[in-house]
Amino acid sequence: MSAAEAGDAGDASMTGAATTGATTAVAAVALAEARGAAAPFSHPLLRTATPGAWIALACGSPDILLIDHANCEKKAASTALSLMFAYAEDLELTDKMSRLAREELRHYEQVAKLMKSLRVVPQRLAPGRYAERLRRLVAKTEPEREVDLMVCGAFIEARSCERFAALAPAIGGSAGALFQGLHDAEARHYRVYLDLARRAAARNGIDLAARVKEFAVREAELITGPDAVFRFHSGVPGLL
Ligand SMILES: [Fe+2]
Numbered sequence: 001m002s003a004a005e006a007g008d009a010g011d012a013s014m015t016g017a018a019t020t021g022a023t024t025a026v027a028a029v030a031l032a033e034a035r036g037a038a039a040p041f042s043h044p045l046l047r048t049a050t051p052g053a054w055i056a057l058a059c060g061s062p063d064i065l066l067i068d069h070a071n072c073e074k075k076a077a078s079t080a081l082s083l084m085f086a087y088a089e090d091l092e093l094t095d096k097m098s099r100l101a102r103e104e105l106r107h108y109e110q111v112a113k114l115m116k117s118l119r120v121v122p123q124r125l126a127p128g129r130y131a132e133r134l135r136r137l138v139a140k141t142e143p144e145r146e147v148d149l150m151v152c153g154a155f156i157e158a159r160s161c162e163r164f165a166a167l168a169p170a171i172g173g174s175a176g177a178l179f180q181g182l183h184d185a186e187a188r189h190y191r192v193y194l195d196l197a198r199r200a201a202a203r204n205g206i207d208l209a210a211r212v213k214e215f216a217v218r219e220a221e222l223i224t225g226p227d228a229v230f231r232f233h234s235g236v237p238g239l240l
């Protein structure tokens with residue numbers, strides 16, 4: 001079943017927002033722990049897997065999860081459009097960002113459709129700290145700035161991909177089907193950003209590995225550190 005079809009079908013187990021409740025949360029932690037125990041975490045960019053406590057909270061907070069996820073898709077499209085303006089003379093970059101922006105908006109439409117079918121009431125949510133803290137590492141001047149913006153984009157997409165893979169089996173139902181469907185796209189997106197980072201770094205003699213390392217360390221801190229607010233990219237809940 002495609003993600004869109006899953007959204008059409010709806011799912012009684014998710015209707016009424018946080019009806020997944022404590023049982024699902026406990027099961028999610030067990031699943032995440034089993035996942036971690038089964039295979040050590042290995043990823044080309046990310047240094048750490050999503051903590052089981054975050055997965056449990058996400059399964060118990062489907063409304064906030066979906067509302068913030070919808071915001072992330074809009075923001076991903078908006079970032080791609082901003083990069084098209086920032087590097088307008090680069091036709092390879094603008095073409096890739098144009099495609100990416102359109103795809104992110106289609107993702108937004110899928111999430112919005114699922115929210116409607118689950119009767120999730122839209123609300124204004126302040127963004128979490130994740131993207132803003134990562135962007136603090138971005139150089140202010142070129143040519144370093146272009147490399148950093150691409151590396152930053154790669155990490156955000158890679159973490160989205162990793163979270164979708166972790167969430168899909170844990171949350172199940174129509175939301176799980178949607179997340180499973182989005183997983184492949186986000187894997188493709190992080191590679192698009194990483195290829196653009198490689199290209200910009202090679203063109204300007206910048207040490208890409210050093211930039212990736214700095215972002216990887218900060219990213220892992222944000223994912224494993226305590227976080228007062230639950231969002232799609234937040235850290236470990238309830239430790240503040
Ligand atoms: Fe997306």
Ligand SMILES: [Fe+2]
Nearest residue numbers: 076157186189
């Ligand atoms: Fe994406």
